[in-house]
Amino acid sequence: MxxxxxxxxxxxxxxxxxxxxxxxxxxxxxxxxxxxxxxxxxxxxxxxxxxxxxNRYISVTWIILPVIGLLERYGLQQRARAVIESVRGATMGKLLTFYLLFRQLTAALGMKDIGGHPQAVRPLVAPMAEAAAEKSHGRLAEDDREKVLAMSAATDNVGLFFGEDIFFAIASILLIQGVFESYGYPLTPLQLSVWAIPTAICAFIIHSWRIRALDRKLGRAAK
Structure with a gap:
């Protein structure tokens, strides 16, 4: 040998x-x-x-990241801020609530990689949310600015986490199915997906309230 x-x-x-x-x-x-x-x-x-x-699909992520870095270097965040500043009536609450809905719906259809922190939140969603908050409430204190950025990231997390389980052909649903089956509850992935819908609706309502609460808090702090 x-x-x-x-x-x-x-x-x-x-x-x-x-x-x-x-x-x-x-x-x-x-x-x-x-x-x-x-x-x-x-x-x-x-x-x-x-x-x-x-296995070339694995390398797609490493191709996307430098592209996003170049776009940021040449003003992607500034353009995103300029766009939201030009929209009449735009607020941080409305923007992040819309993104939450978009993230949940696309994840529910299996398009869980259409958003994300590196490719969507950092270059687009976070600067747009910050610009919308400053448009409504004036210049933000550093602590408030960090809260806006954190809420932008949290919105992506909540939208993905509670949206993806509606799509039955995903690893998390198969994991849940395996756990239930081990305890004697044979359920199909479709059944689990259907019962994930009420949870997703509750998550949308609760996190939308949290977004609006932060927006109101920023408004009170600006007075």
Missing amino acids: NYWPLLGIALVVIGFALRFNPLFVVVGSALATGLLAGLDFVAVIEALGRAFND
Whole structure:
């Protein structure tokens, strides 16, 4: 039996221990493992390319993040603020309530990645909510500004968490189904999804009230 390919594991351990670049360590170890297993260099490269191609959806996130970073560098947040400032009657409460509804509905349809903190909240929702609050209540104190940003992030969390369970083809529903089944309650994913609707409605009502309460609190603080 050829034990030399196991040297790739040692290379991974040593590389991480020495704090080398993780991508360099993993690729180097994969190349070493393939060569020590008797494959030629071209065959190893083909195997790496095939694995990357078959799982290329994983890399989409790492492509999106630098794009968002470039957009922010060139004024995405400023443009988002300018847009909301130009909308008559826009308030932080209305904006975040609308985003909560949008997030829940899209998550309920299985589009849970259409929003999110890095791709939606930080570059768009948070600056728009801050601009709407300042438009209604004047310049915010730093503590109040942080509360607006935190509420923007919380709105995304609540919308996703209580919306996604309405979509029956999702891991959380399968987990809940497995737990109930282990206790002798056989339920279908569709049944669980239907009963997630009242919870989602309650979550929408409660969090909408919290958003409006913060908006009113900012208004009282500005007087």
